[in-house]
Amino acid sequence: MSAQKCDLIIYGSSVITQDENRRVIDDGAIAVTGNTISDVGSKAEISKDWAAAETLDAEKSILMPGMINSHTHVPMTLMRGVADDLPLLTWLHDYIFPIEGGLSRELVELGAQLGCAEMIAGGTTAFFDGYMHEDFVGKAVDECGLKAVLGEGFFEFPSPFFKTAQEAWEVIEDLHNKYSSHDRINSSVTPHAVFTTNPDQLAESMELAEKLDVLWQIHCAESVAETKLTLEKFGKRPLELLRDTGLLTARTRIHHCVDVTDAEIDQIRAAGAMTSHNPQSNLKLGSGICPLTKLLDAGICVGLGTDGAASNNDLNMFEEMRTAALLQKGIQQDPTVIPAQQALDLATVNGAKFLGLNDTGSISSGMRADIIAIDMNKVHLKPVYNPLSHVVYCVGAQDVKLTICDGKVLYQDGKHFTADIETISFEAEKAVKWALKRLHK
Ligand SMILES: [Zn+2]
Incomplete structure (x- = not known):
C-alpha cells in the first residue's frame, strides 16, 4: 500500500502522548494534516505509512502535547x-x-x-x-x-x-x-x-x-x-x-x-x-x-x-x-x-x-496538532532514564525548542514566527516608567 499524504511529520527521540493509555513511544513521530494530528507511532511506522510535504527532525527531543x-x-x-x-x-x-x-x-x-x-x-x-x-x-x-x-x-x-x-x-x-x-x-x-x-x-x-x-x-x-x-x-x-x-x-x-x-x-x-x-x-x-x-x-x-x-x-x-x-x-x-x-x-x-476543549491535551489521531518539542541535548538533562520524569523534575521552559499550535509552527529554536519580540520588549520596558509614575502620583 502506498503512503498516505500529510502536511508535516515531526520526528523525536520519544513522544509522550498523554493518550488514554499514557503511551510513551521511543523513536517516535507525529504526522499532521492541516491543524489535526493524523497519526502517531514509531519513526519506522510513520515513515512507512505517511508521505509529508515537510518534515521537522527534532531527533534529540521529547515531543509532547502543548501545555x-x-x-x-x-x-x-x-x-x-x-x-x-x-x-x-x-x-x-x-x-x-x-x-x-x-x-x-x-x-x-x-x-x-x-x-x-x-x-x-x-x-x-x-x-x-x-x-x-x-x-x-x-x-x-x-x-x-x-x-x-x-x-x-x-x-x-x-x-x-x-x-x-x-x-x-x-x-x-x-x-x-x-x-x-x-x-x-x-x-x-x-x-x-x-x-x-x-x-x-x-x-x-x-x-x-x-x-x-x-x-x-x-x-x-x-x-x-x-x-x-x-x-x-x-x-x-x-x-x-x-x-x-x-x-x-x-x-x-x-x-x-x-x-x-x-x-x-x-x-x-x-x-x-x-x-x-x-x-x-x-x-x-x-x-x-x-x-x-x-x-x-x-x-x-x-x-x-x-x-x-x-x-x-x-x-x-x-x-x-x-x-x-x-x-x-x-x-x-x-x-x-x-x-x-x-x-x-x-x-x-x-x-x-x-478549558472545555475536547480536541487537545494529548497526542493521538484526530486531536488538534498542539505539540511541543523539548531539546534534550542539554547538559542538565543528561542522561535520560525516563522522559516523563525529566519533563516534570528536570526540564525548564527554556528547554522548549519547538511550539506548534493548531498545526502552525509558532516558535522554533529561539525564534518567534508570530510575535515581534524586539518591539514587544521595547514597549514593555517603556511601560515600566508609566507604571512607576502612577505609583508615585
Ligand atoms: Zn487569579
Missing part, C-alpha cells in the same frame, strides 16, 4: 516584579490597583502580547484568562496563534469599568459574539470573587453563562483571609455561598480552592465543577496550600495554572508542575503522592477539560 495554563491574567506580565514580599492587601491596594486603574486597551494588548510570547516560548499552547478589556487580549491571541478562553472580569457595581450590571453583561455578550465563531478562542463569564461581588450579581451572571452556553469562572476559597471576609460580609464560607446560590454546576470553574473543607470538596465533585491549582501564586502571596490530593482523590478534574505574572512571577508551566508535585510530597511527608504522570496530567489532559 494548558488553567488560570492566568495574561496582561499582568506588565506588572511582573513591580512589588513583591508584601501582605496581600498592601500589594493589591498600594501597587496593583493604582496601576490597573490607568491601564489603556493598548497596554492590555501589549501585556497580552508579552505574556503570549512567553507562553509560546515556554511550551504553553492554551490558557484560561480573566482580565479587563479582554477583546484586546483576544486580539493578541488571534495574532499570535495560541488558544484561549477569555473572561471579562467584573467586581461589585459600580466599578471603575462598569457602572451597572447591564453594562457588564453587554460587554461580556459582545466579547462572546466577537469570538463565538473563532477557531481558537472561546469566552467565559468571569466574576472576580464572592467577596468582591454579591450573590444576586453572581446568580445573574450564571444565567448569562447559561444563555451564552459558556464556562463560568471565579476565584474562590483562595485563603483563610478570604473565608473570614466572606463570613463577615455574608455569614457564609465562600464555597457555601456558591452552593447556596446555585453556582456549583458543571460549567463552574473554581480557581485556587485552598481553604476548603471535606464536605465542600464533596459538593464540588457532586456538581461536576472543576478547580484550578496555582501553587506558586498561593505560596508567593502566602495564601496557603491547596489540598490537591484530596481534590483529585475525590474525583474532581483539577487543572494547573500560574495565575498572573505579578504574583508568580512567570507563566512557566514546567515550574508549576514541579511545584505542584513537590509541595504535596513535602506537606504530606509522602514522596509517592502526585507522581510525575499525575503532575503532567494536570498540565495537559485535565487542562483541556478545564
Whole structure:
C-alpha cells in the first residue's frame, strides 16, 4: 500500500502522548494534516505509512502535547516584579490597583502580547484568562496563534469599568459574539470573587453563562483571609455561598480552592465543577496550600495554572508542575503522592477539560496538532532514564525548542514566527516608567 499524504511529520527521540493509555513511544513521530494530528507511532511506522510535504527532525527531543495554563491574567506580565514580599492587601491596594486603574486597551494588548510570547516560548499552547478589556487580549491571541478562553472580569457595581450590571453583561455578550465563531478562542463569564461581588450579581451572571452556553469562572476559597471576609460580609464560607446560590454546576470553574473543607470538596465533585491549582501564586502571596490530593482523590478534574505574572512571577508551566508535585510530597511527608504522570496530567489532559476543549491535551489521531518539542541535548538533562520524569523534575521552559499550535509552527529554536519580540520588549520596558509614575502620583 502506498503512503498516505500529510502536511508535516515531526520526528523525536520519544513522544509522550498523554493518550488514554499514557503511551510513551521511543523513536517516535507525529504526522499532521492541516491543524489535526493524523497519526502517531514509531519513526519506522510513520515513515512507512505517511508521505509529508515537510518534515521537522527534532531527533534529540521529547515531543509532547502543548501545555494548558488553567488560570492566568495574561496582561499582568506588565506588572511582573513591580512589588513583591508584601501582605496581600498592601500589594493589591498600594501597587496593583493604582496601576490597573490607568491601564489603556493598548497596554492590555501589549501585556497580552508579552505574556503570549512567553507562553509560546515556554511550551504553553492554551490558557484560561480573566482580565479587563479582554477583546484586546483576544486580539493578541488571534495574532499570535495560541488558544484561549477569555473572561471579562467584573467586581461589585459600580466599578471603575462598569457602572451597572447591564453594562457588564453587554460587554461580556459582545466579547462572546466577537469570538463565538473563532477557531481558537472561546469566552467565559468571569466574576472576580464572592467577596468582591454579591450573590444576586453572581446568580445573574450564571444565567448569562447559561444563555451564552459558556464556562463560568471565579476565584474562590483562595485563603483563610478570604473565608473570614466572606463570613463577615455574608455569614457564609465562600464555597457555601456558591452552593447556596446555585453556582456549583458543571460549567463552574473554581480557581485556587485552598481553604476548603471535606464536605465542600464533596459538593464540588457532586456538581461536576472543576478547580484550578496555582501553587506558586498561593505560596508567593502566602495564601496557603491547596489540598490537591484530596481534590483529585475525590474525583474532581483539577487543572494547573500560574495565575498572573505579578504574583508568580512567570507563566512557566514546567515550574508549576514541579511545584505542584513537590509541595504535596513535602506537606504530606509522602514522596509517592502526585507522581510525575499525575503532575503532567494536570498540565495537559485535565487542562483541556478545564478549558472545555475536547480536541487537545494529548497526542493521538484526530486531536488538534498542539505539540511541543523539548531539546534534550542539554547538559542538565543528561542522561535520560525516563522522559516523563525529566519533563516534570528536570526540564525548564527554556528547554522548549519547538511550539506548534493548531498545526502552525509558532516558535522554533529561539525564534518567534508570530510575535515581534524586539518591539514587544521595547514597549514593555517603556511601560515600566508609566507604571512607576502612577505609583508615585
Ligand atoms: Zn487569579
